[in-house]
Amino acid sequence: MTIMEVGEGNTTGSFQGLRVLDFSTTIAGPHCTRMLADMGAEVIKIESVEGETMRTRPPVRGGFSSLFGQLNAGKKSLVLDLKSPDAVDAIRRLVKATDIVVENFRPGVMRRLKLDYAFLRELNPRLIYCSISGYGQTGPSAELPAYAPVIHAASGYDMAHLSYQPGRNRPDYCGIYHADILTGVYAFGAISAALYQREFGRKGQHIDVSMLESMLSLTPNEVQWSQFAVAPPSRPMFGPLETADGYVMVAIASEKTFQGLVRASGHPEWIGDPRFAKYADRRNHWKDLMDGVETWSRTVATAKCLAELNVHGVPCSAYRTVAEAMSDPQIAHRGALTEVEDGGGTFKVLNLPFRMSGTSIAAGKRAATLGEHTLALLRESGLSEDQIAALVGKSPLAERC
Secondary structure (H helix, E strand, C coil): CCHHHCCHHHCCCCCCCCEEEECCCCCHHHHHHHHHHHCCCEEEEEECCCCCHHHHCCCEECCEEHHHHHHHCCCEEEECCCCCHHHHHHHHHHHCCCCEEEECCCCCHHHHCCCCHHHHHHHCCCCEEEEEECCCCCCCCCCCCCCHHHHHHHCCHHHHHHCCCCCCCCCCCCCCCHHHHHHHHHHHHHHHHHHHHHHHHCCCEEEEEEHHHHHHCCCHHHHHHCCCCCCCCCCCCCCEEECCCCEEEECCCCHHHHHHHHHHCCCHHHHHCCCCCCHHHHHHCHHHHHHHHHHHHCCCCHHHHHHHHHHCCCCEEECCCHHHHHCCHHHHHHCCEEEEEECCEEEEEECCCCCCCCCCCCCCCECCCCCCCHHHHHHHCCCCHHHHHHHHCCCHHHHHC
């Protein structure tokens, strides 16, 4: 029986009953807190009256961003002006019944608001407080502004990637924000560990997550090569193999897959060729090996090339678009996509990429409208109707609430 065949209807999320106050914006923090929401936590997103910046990012349908929805499905929305002492007081009231706070302001911002860990732990010693920032909460770079593309460059990641591109010396443009997603996942892991530790020590703690260090973790080879001299291969070892009508990627990382590759390409004699006999030899003559394989691959269509490689157990794939990947029957089999609704209609988002036999894991079915839960949460905090009216006022938010 597979994990997906287990009766998950009788299970709950691992974080059921936990409350999260989410002050984060853009991608890294929201990705982390959506993971918490998917695992069953009640996540309350704190937003300004204007709304978090991602609410205006395309695609926008009927005034609602599906990108915002993807990052914030399943969360509640509480609108407060954090510059207002009354709003800060409302937050402090909520913190007393909160398990986790996540924020990704520049270091010092939450301290100036008196919403930092040192202040809030006095109200709730069990609070787990996670700060996400570009360079960490302390140090000479701590207060520098940082977004994912800046961190890609600062971490050495972009130059490391460039070193694998033959004949090029200009770094790539950036449109995919590795640092944000990766840092959000590290934050999720650290929060999970802190929750486990809290069960024994009964106290919370402050978590300080650095985007710079997160990105450095993607370059384990380069971290070691920066300390010890290693001769580079004659050609980057993983790259596109040209076919008659496109390209495929092959990954040769073992003796078995090497032998499968040369047999698929019609050159079993290369198994005993001294240029390729051992890993070190192969690495030094990688260009000769791949040029020889490409002599075969260029004569066959991509589908035929993939079929031959798969028969011989060679890890390979066509270069697909994201849309093509989403249409993969494997994605449907895994139930990797789920439908979410917002004010603009429905759209699909990715579920978390793991399944658990005893835990319910699912993206929330709705993305909240701006301020949707403000009145209910302020009442829950113990504020009077007059105090709530003073906070919400006659703004458009009052009508939305």
